[in-house]
Every structure is written in structure tokens, then in C-alpha cells.
Amino acid sequence: MKIAAVEAIPFSIPLRRPSAFAHGTLSRADHVLVRVTTDDGIVGHAEAPARPFTYGESQESIVKAIDSWIAPAVLGTDPFARERVRDSLRWLRYNHTARSAVDLAIWDVLGKALGKSCHQLLGAFTESVPVVHIIFAEVPEAMGEEALRMRDRHGIGIFKIKTGKDPVVDTKAMRTVRSALGDGAEIYVDANKGWTPDEAIRLLPVMQETGITMIEEPTPAFHPLARRWVAGTSPIPVLADESVTRLGEVAREVLDGHAQLVSIKVARTGFTESARIAGLCEGLGTGVVVGSQMDGALGALSALAFAAAYPGTSKRGAELGYHLELADDIAAAPAIEHGRMTVPGVPGIGIEIDEPKLQHYRCDQD
């Protein structure tokens, strides 16, 4: 079995409402569908989300990287030789989601070729994981109402609040959401690098008062002293995200005392490198959170397969609910019931492309 084709198809789906965070607002999901086909006709899929503010990638750059660099390196390779594929792209810097979507699509091929789910191939620790709902920045009252709505509708008990724009508004948001949910829910915050270190430290009493369990990227990802100051001062663990986009960065951030927890996103490190990150973190005794790259249904299914595969990745809530923000999608994700998502248990990642919808939303054809 050999890889015969790697296609990159940009598609764009409107969001139900804008997603606002510290340094930007999204109103559309501008993703790229990656399709890997083998010479015996097995087809694997994954999506690469264009996130210029984190990885500098656009739909155009993802398509270019796959068409010009990744596909030529991968064509003709046995899809089982994931390590050969990864190694052949060593020379290529960045282009995180482009390379990771190809890795994920190859794993989807393997699962289908073997008749096994990727969740099983990775280790099959558990069948379902608790889902985190991300509450984007709005007026605080609306954030509290949304938390209640998601709890009522899906039984979700873990919430991440987007903060980092204005400490006064952030304080109000934390208090409003906690007051709406009561004591039972877990709440953590993501400042998306939006606070100064002294702002983050000044907010610690409010975070303790409102029972915040983790602080994701409080300060800029590449200000080492500020990061060490916050992580060293905070009684609440700091969760690294934008600062840990590959294996070596994870080691650096943790060993430099910049964070106590690490976000693993399969959209940026695929399954192959994500498994190494999970190994590194387990060896160091560092907890992990399976994070959302603001993924659609394809990304949610991929993250679910990985999160459910290991004890360390399924212990905390996984950010698997962002696809609910999309007005439509080119595939379906499993329902969130009683606050959990269950692996579909079909071969591969579990992605079934709705071809008419792909035709409708793809943006490479007039």
C-alpha cells in the first residue's frame, strides 16, 4: 500500500456568531480539507484550520505547503511509515496545521486499512471523555447565560472563559459565570497572552475567589521572564498553549518553569508528535489538556480519538465542542451527552465527508 494522492481543499463555513478572544475575532471557519488516497483506493481525511495569529498560516499557505512540499515528500510512501513521513519533512519549518493534517489523514487511512478506529490503534484507554465548552468574550451577562444553556442542553460541567482583553471586564466575566453555574462546575480561563504579568498576578485573588482551576497563556508566549514570574507566583497552575506548538517547545516551557500544564492540540502536532508530547509530559509529571484549535467536526473527531486513547489525556476535560459554533459542517461529530463525547468506534478517525456540503463550502472552485 502506497500513498497515491494528497489533496488540499480549502473550505469556508460561517460561524453562528463571532468568536471573540483577546487579540482577535473570527466570523468564519477558514479550514483546509486534507484527503490522502492510497493506490488501493483507501481514503483518509483531516482538516487544517488556518490560524494566522498562532501559526502564521492561511488557507493559501496550507494549500501551497501541501501541494508543493508535503505531498511530493509523501507520495509513494507506505502509509504505515509515519516516521519516514515525519522525518522527510524535518527540513520544513512551521506550517504546523498543514503537516499535522497530513499526519492525521494518514492515520485515518491506517485505521480504515486495518478496520480499526484510531482510538484503538493509539491505545484505547477509555471510550468517552468529558467535554469543555469554550465561552468566548461577550458582555459578561451573556457569558453566564451561555454557560447555563450549554449545561442544560449538553450536560457540560467544564467551561473555559476567554479573557485577556480588560481585567475589569474579565473579573466581571469570571464572577458572572461562576454565579450562574454555582459551585459544581469547573471553570478555567484563557487570556490568549492578553495580560501583562502584573495584571495576571493582580487577578489571582479574583481567580481564587471564583474557583478558577487553570490559567491558559496569561502573558505573551515569548516573554520568558514575565512567564516565569506569573507561573512562579500563581497558586493556580498555568496552562501553556501558544508557547508549546511542538515537542521541543514543550520541554523548554516546562523546564524553564513557564507553565505547570501543557495543551496538546492534534491540529498542530498530529497524532505522531502528540504521542511524543504525551510521553514527555508523563515523564516529567506534567499534566496535559487536549485543546481546541477552534476545530470543526473533523478536528473534534481527531482530538477525541487522541484524548480517549491515554489515561493522561482523558483525565481532564477535552476541548471538543467548538464545532457547535459552526453554522454548518462538511462532516458530523458525535453528540455531546451528559457532558461527554464518545468515540464513534468505526474504522479510522470516524470522519464521513458530506460531499454535497463540501462542494457548497469549498472555495477553490467558481
Add this chain to the structure above:
Amino acid sequence: MKIAAVEAIPFSIPLRRPSAFAHGTLSRADHVLVRVTTDDGIVGHAEAPARPFTYGESQESIVKAIDSWIAPAVLGTDPFARERVRDSLRWLRYNHTARSAVDLAIWDVLGKALGKSCHQLLGAFTESVPVVHIIFAEVPEAMGEEALRMRDRHGIGIFKIKTGKDPVVDTKAMRTVRSALGDGAEIYVDANKGWTPDEAIRLLPVMQETGITMIEEPTPAFHPLARRWVAGTSPIPVLADESVTRLGEVAREVLDGHAQLVSIKVARTGFTESARIAGLCEGLGTGVVVGSQMDGALGALSALAFAAAYPGTSKRGAELGYHLELADDIAAAPAIEHGRMTVPGVPGIGIEIDEPKLQHYRCDQD
């Protein structure tokens, strides 16, 4: 598919000649065959070598651990759920080779169930790896002759010399083997914790003169200050072995500056934990060597599958040749040709048990 039986069968095979190292001499291979059978009749194998001087295990303790603790925890589990198996044994301390042989045998089952080699399931980076020949302690002249014999017979170009008993004899051994082989060969030493730190440091000029590339466990595994002194002084990298018997120990030894390189032995960490160790080491930028637990053919095949799977594990020579010391065996390992061993490319690990030989060498029946 569920695990229906886990058997532990002790067997004992004489060595062609004694294997002498710093703190002991072996004259027999006292191993345990582990056989995992599923409810649909798939059978996987691996071996657990009893190494009391490293893990405190005996054939009897391995059989006891498998029969009384590991088998009950594993029976009825889907063999794909390797992470559930590993997690269910969290409470059990030590018993390294017993638990690892079960992990390896489960991987053998998976490969057979899927019709794929374990090497492919793990990542399939390359098909063959360079083999290290281990020269046990003898009179130095005999060690030099043996190196030449193994180079002539198998094309081997990488040698590990057992040292650590007497610095004067060790010096002579290094000079004799280097002089026999000339400049082309790679030579490293394993002191098996036998030197004092000052002995190790005093030997550094001889090691530099004879072109030694790595120093394995120069001093006792649990003397932190002595280890840091040697690793911090030596211009030749120190390879950790007896000190790194599980994931957390790898992190500790490397971060504490006790070693620059790590030996991964699938006999003590299976495939499942070995993959995490490889991830940890890659993240820290720490090189690895796939080491020998003085394995028979079953262990050589298991180590080969792992070593060939990743770039990091196949870069340096792998210690895959110890089975040649056994006078006979219950399975066959691939030939060593031009100094390399090639993955057999059959489903699973590639172990085919010779049942009459097993009947002959097993030591649980009269």
C-alpha cells in the same frame, strides 16, 4: 477480541560460554516465555529475562507476578486497550520484565490480528539497523580475537566492551580491542556500575586515546553526586542504563545531569512505555541506544521491531546480538549480515516458537 489466557512458562538454555561483567557471570539464559491468547485464537509471544542484579526478578517471581497479578488484571481486556492494561498495573511496583513481556506479547497479538508487523504499527522508519556486538570480560587478547571474529563473520562494526572490574585490565582490554579492529570500528564501554567516580575519570584519557564513543553506567546507579561528577567531567557521553528502568527515572537522570544518553530496553519497558521514553528523550534532545537485556531470539526480535521504527532509535547501533551467546533457542532471530539486522516483515514481532525445543528447555515440567 478479548484476552483469554496469559501463560508464563519458565525455560532455561545454556550459554555457549559464560558471560562475565562487572558484578556477575551468567552461564544460562533463565527466561520466561509469555504467551497471550485471545478468545478468537490469536497467540502472541514475548520473553521475560530474569535479571536479579538489575530488577530483582527471578524466573519464579516473573511466573508468580504474571499468574497472580498481571494475568487477572489483563484477562477479558481488548488487546487494543494497551493503555488500560498498563494503567491497571499502576499499583504494582517493579516486576519490570514480567509486565513488559506481557505488553510485548499483546503487541504481537495486535500485529497478527491486523496482519501487520509491530515495526509497521510502531512507525516503520527503516527496515534494518546496525547491530552492536557485546564483548564480555575475558583476558584482553581473547576479547580482541572475538571482535575480529564477529567482524569477519557478521560484518559487525560496533562493539561494546564489558569493563568495570579492574581499571588495569579494562585499560588493556580497550587498547587490545582497538588495536585488533583498527580505526574503522566504533567501540564503547559498559562498566555496569563497577568503577568509582575517580576511577572512571582517571580512565578518560585511555578512553579518548582508544576512541571510546560512550561510557555506559560507569558508577553505581544510585549515587547521584558521583554520577553528576563523572557526567559533568567526561568529554565522552555517559549512557544511562541500570539507572533508567522506567519513564520517570529517565527524566530524573537526564535532568539531574547524570547522563547524556539513555538506553531503551523493550524487555524492561515494553513497546508502550518505551515509545514514551523515546518521546521524552526526543523532546529533551537526548540520544538513545536500544540496549540488550541479554535477550534471546525473542528479545532480539522485539528490540529490532522497536529500533527500526523511529529515526532516533535506529541512528546508533542497537544491541541485538546477544542471542548468539545462547547454545540453542526456542525461536530464531534474523541473521546479522553486513553488520545489520533486517526486520522480518511478517505479522507481529516475528516470533515463531519451536515447540519441541520449548518442551525440551522449559523447566516447569518434570
